[in-house]
Amino acid sequence: MQITLDKRQIKVEEGKTILDICKERGIEIPTLCIFEGLKPEARCRLCLVELNGKLVTSCSTYPHEGCEVVTDSPLIKKHRMINAELLMADHIATCNMDPNSHDLCKIIEKIGLTRIRFDPIHKYKQDLSESVIRDDNKCINCGKCIRACGEIMDVHAIDFINRGHNEKVSPYSEHKLHDVACIKCGQCVHACPVGAIYEREHLYEVVQALKDKKKHVIVQTAPSVRVALGEEFGMPQGSIVTGKMVAALRKMGFDKVFDTNFGADLTIMEEGTEFLKRVKNGGPFPMITTCCPAWIKFMEHFEHKLFPNMSTCKSPHEMLGNLAKSYYADKVGLNKKDIVVVSIMPCTAKKFESTRPELKSDVDYVLTTRELAKLIRTYKIDMTKLKDEKFDDPLGESTGAALIFGATGGVMEAALRTAYELGTGKTLKDVDFMAARGTDGIKTGSVDLDGKTIKFAVASGGANIRKLLKEKDKYHFIEMMACPSGCIGGGGQPWPTNKAVIKKRMEAIYAGDKGFKLRKSHENPSIKKLYKEFLGEPGSERAHKLLHTHYHKRDRF
Amino acid sequence: MVQDLLLPILKHEQKKSGYISEAAIKRISIQTGIPVSRIFGVATFYSMFHTKPQGKNMIEVCHGPSCHLNGSFNVLKSLYKSLKIKPGETTKDKKFSLHTCSCIGCCDKGPAMLLNGKQYTLLDETKLKAIIKKCRS
Ligand code: SF4
Ligand code: SF4
Ligand code: FES
Ligand code: FES
Numbered sequence: 289m290q291i292t293l294d295k296r297q298i299k300v301e302e303g304k305t306i307l308d309i310c311k312e313r314g315i316e317i318p319t320l321c322i323f324e325g326l327k328p329e330a331r332c333r334l335c336l337v338e339l340n341g342k343l344v345t346s347c348s349t350y351p352h353e354g355c356e357v358v359t360d361s362p363l364i365k366k367h368r369m370i371n372a373e374l375l376m377a378d379h380i381a382t383c384n385m386d387p388n389s390h391d392l393c394k395i396i397e398k399i400g401l402t403r404i405r406f407d408p409i410h411k412y413k414q415d416l417s418e419s420v421i422r423d424d425n426k427c428i429n430c431g432k433c434i435r436a437c438g439e440i441m442d443v444h445a446i447d448f449i450n451r452g453h454n455e456k457v458s459p460y461s462e463h464k465l466h467d468v469a470c471i472k473c474g475q476c477v478h479a480c481p482v483g484a485i486y487e488r489e490h491l492y493e494v495v496q497a498l499k500d501k502k503k504h505v506i507v508q509t510a511p512s513v514r515v516a517l518g519e520e521f522g523m524p525q526g527s528i529v530t531g532k533m534v535a536a537l538r539k540m541g542f543d544k545v546f547d548t549n550f551g552a553d554l555t556i557m558e559e560g561t562e563f564l565k566r567v568k569n570g571g572p573f574p575m576i577t578t579c580c581p582a583w584i585k586f587m588e589h590f591e592h593k594l595f596p597n598m599s600t601c602k603s604p605h606e607m608l609g610n611l612a613k614s615y616y617a618d619k620v621g622l623n624k625k626d627i628v629v630v631s632i633m634p635c636t637a638k639k640f641e642s643t644r645p646e647l648k649s650d651v652d653y654v655l656t657t658r659e660l661a662k663l664i665r666t667y668k669i670d671m672t673k674l675k676d677e678k679f680d681d682p683l684g685e686s687t688g689a690a691l692i693f694g695a696t697g698g699v700m701e702a703a704l705r706t707a708y709e710l711g712t713g714k715t716l717k718d719v720d721f722m723a724a725r726g727t728d729g730i731k732t733g734s735v736d737l738d739g740k741t742i743k744f745a746v747a748s749g750g751a752n753i754r755k756l757l758k759e760k761d762k763y764h765f766i767e768m769m770a771c772p773s774g775c776i777g778g779g780g781q782p783w784p785t786n787k788a789v790i791k792k793r794m795e796a797i798y799a800g801d802k803g804f805k806l807r808k809s810h811e812n813p814s815i816k817k818l819y820k821e822f823l824g825e826p827g828s829e830r831a832h833k834l835l836h837t838h839y840h841k842r843d844r845f
Numbered sequence: 846m847v848q849d850l851l852l853p854i855l856k857h858e859q860k861k862s863g864y865i866s867e868a869a870i871k872r873i874s875i876q877t878g879i880p881v882s883r884i885f886g887v888a889t890f891y892s893m894f895h896t897k898p899q900g901k902n903m904i905e906v907c908h909g910p911s912c913h914l915n916g917s918f919n920v921l922k923s924l925y926k927s928l929k930i931k932p933g934e935t936t937k938d939k940k941f942s943l944h945t946c947s948c949i950g951c952c953d954k955g956p957a958m959l960l961n962g963k964q965y966t967l968l969d970e971t972k973l974k975a976i977i978k979k980c981r982s
Binding site: 460 | 871884892
């Protein structure tokens with residue numbers, strides 16, 4: 289198809305929007321409401337162009353043969369300006385107009401809007417939950433959080449209510465997020481272009497604990513934090529900053545820096561053993577992983593029938609938190625009460641998890657990757673200049689199998705590596721289970737376990753979880769992660785978290801795994817020692833008491 | 846598509862119960878598979894649906910442009926005087942609910958309103974008082 293774009297004759301393919309065409313040619317058009325991978329809804333009205341002299345939104349308009357598109361003109365500028373001003377009127381009340389903070393203020397700066405003549409009409413109360421906070425005073429009603437929650441997560445906790453200038457985003461019946469079936473995944477946080485949804489911060493509490501001389505403050509970091517934290521300090525996407533992160537944490541005064549990866553290796557020991565037991569007893573299949581608290585909450589709201597299928601393992605950081613207050617406390621002669629465990633997680637749901645009554649005593653505070661970056665900045669530490677340091681013993685050693693927990697399919701791959709070797713007594717020739725890797729929403733494969741074919745499946749993203757559940761009975765072992773691509777795409781990860789960034793983080797994870805000498809959880813010497821000194825054997829009574837948990841039924845609404 | 850059925854279902858529910866209760870929203874969600882958040886969104890989008898119990902008498906004051914110019918605001922004021930409720934509210938004795946609505950086709954005789962679906966036009970304070978009195982008796 290032949291069109292004129294900014295006075296130049298060009299050939300374009302059918303089926304591409306004007307915005308796509310402009311992007312390919314490096315023409316910059318401000319956009320706010322497009323959602324990667326979903327159909328355009330054209331709500332923000334910032335992506336205006338002229339099509340044959342008429343203003344249209346480029347994100348939702350397809351060119352036709354011989355048409356003329358203009359991407360910059362006084363008319364476009366004027367209307368884009370007023371549209372942006374109207375958006376700002378909804379947003380300005382609690383905004384500091386810092387161009388670094390989010391997309392809208394970036395655009396405002398770029399198009400040179402400085403005066404906002406309108407006042408906000410409403411004043412709202414914030415919706416505070418234990419993990420995700422929504423502030424309607426910032427919300428511009430672009431609808432992206434609704435789409436993340438509905439189309440990506442298939443949870444539908446929020447939608448637009450009311451009409452006209454009373455329109456706003458809300459759970460049904462204007463309930464609070466806390467009171468409805470919201471799984472706390474935080475995908476709405478990443479969707480929001482104006483910072484109106486964010487995590488409930490626990491920085492104050494952590495800083496207070498650090499100041500308290502009587503407290504022994506232990507910190508642990510999740511696998512996927514180390515491949516994302518660098519982004520917050522201007523390092524290239526996919527940088528692995530494990531050593532610098534440990535150094536920064538120590539500098540801030542944490543008494544011990546442990547590694548959630550140790551907890552991940554331990555999870556594999558327990559979960560792998562549980563799986564082998566089920567293989568021996570003939571079920572119940574499929575066994576489903578339980579590392580992801582948002583998935584757990586999803587299951588508790590919508591899929592009660594799955595209770596017998598769920599593994600009983602706590603998530604890795606809860607396991608480690610528990611051991612820090614038992615095994616480690618005994619070892620160094622500390623009172624459990626004086627220990628504060630802080631988990632640095634890519635995840636908003638883990639904040640919720642740590643408030644669950646049965647898990648409350650394991651981990652005291654959860655900080656997201658973003659919060660950790662903020663903390664490092666407030667302590668005025670230049671991350672990039674720190675020398676690499678190592679995690680502390682005895683809960684700091686880990687294998688490559690633990691690192692890959694951070695990406696979708698990682699838990700499955702790690703579990704298979706161990707289950708195979710422990711189940712068959714043979715050594716695995718190739719530890720790479722390629723079928724479990726990649727950013728696909730659903731992945732499937734099989735392994736031969738001494739003549740028995742084990743079929744496994746992996747899903748990430750709520751909508752994919754629902755899809756896989758429809759055919760769950762075909763499989764023996766299933767891994768579920770709520771966030772698209774797993775924790776590297778978690779709701780607590782640095783902004784922006786999009787497909788391109790996630791890919792980089794994933795590459796870093798698997799490159800990191802390759803770099804480990806030990807790549808199977810059961811080969812971790814510290815884990816062996818832990819079982820010898822404290823737990824007995826995987827699946828022992830003590831292990832069950834400390835490392836396993838149970839689930840609750842929750843209302844489906 | 847089941848989505849298309851939502852409006853007729855809500856209309857039926859509104860007629861049957863006088864409002865769309867939370868229990869009804871949950872029931873409809875189970876029956877249709879449409880999320881409760883969406884059902885509540887639709888129910889609050891259209892002014893013909895109510896999500897709270899309504900009074901026996903439903904007053905809908907037109908705030909279309911013509912009535913606006915003819916003083917629909919005064920109508921609301923007078924009604925507030927006698928009923929002590931604002932648009933969107935219901936009297937404590939559950940006798941009256943007050944809402945505003947769009948043009949009801951009586952532009953030549955504004956300000957106008959609907960009382961239980963019946964048109965009342967050329968409203969002023971005395972007329973309104975009489976109407977309310979009649980409803981109360
Ligand atoms: S946290 Fe997840 S489930 Fe809750 S509103 Fe946001 S996207 Fe929906
Ligand atoms: S996938 Fe990871 S980051 Fe996302 S909710 Fe689950 S545990 Fe948290
Ligand atoms: S990006 Fe096109 S209308 Fe928002
Ligand atoms: S504007 Fe009120 S009836 Fe038309």
